[in-house]
Amino acid sequence: MSDEALPFFVYGTLRSDGHNHVTHLAGRCADIRPAVLEGAALHDGPGFPWAVPDPTPGRRIVGELVSVRPSAYAGALATLDELEGCRADGAGLYVRRRMVVRTEAGEAREAWVYLAGPAAAERLRARPALIVSGDWADR
Template sequence: MTLSPRLPFFVYGTLRPGEPNHDAFLRGRVRAEEPARMEGAALYDGPGYPYVVEDVRGGGMVYGDLVTARPEGYATLLADLDRLEEYAPGDPRSLYERVAREVLRDVDGTGVQAWVYVAAPSVAARLRARGRLIESGDWRGRR
């Protein structure tokens, strides 16, 4: 079994501060949270929760937060987030894939490698064909 690198997480939906899963999964388990954005991606309504779809054209932007886990609880948090996102490596039924991507800190624009849960290929294809795009790229602004 290969160990995953201990990257921060880019959260863009229900795990953001003030959203329903933040307190249940992240409160007390993170060292830092800061606004960030991901270029080359589009945001779709699930409904009920969002999906990031990597944009082959590269023009989209998704807004969220960069979350750095406390080192002592990293492995447990990673496993909990994988379960929440229904991600199982190699399982074709997974709704999401966890991938390492560059995200940009809002404060200074520096790039950081982070884990991002993106729509699995079959889900992404359905969303591109007939999903509801969140044009602002911000889950909080969808209403």
């Protein structure tokens, strides 16, 4: 798994108004801007959302593009991987993938995105709960 210093696309509790942002990202950010991940769907999970690739036309996830200060990056990456249950073997609760998101200004940017991993797949199959708006804040 690469540790390249890309910004993070956050869409749930890690957004700037979310409780996990305060604990894991506050004070480490260089920039936060509204962004959208096209070709993905948001599902309501057990207190947090699941993002999954979804080619259905119009599917998108609303979130934020978070750039972390270089001096804080390694610590933020390790903290977020641990929070998301991201495992090097790809079998965790989430998997971290390099994807392209669009900022509010229309700029395409590569970012790390945490998608539902294999450990979440069973939960999603058992209880699919699509958030039609694609916005965790508007569920």
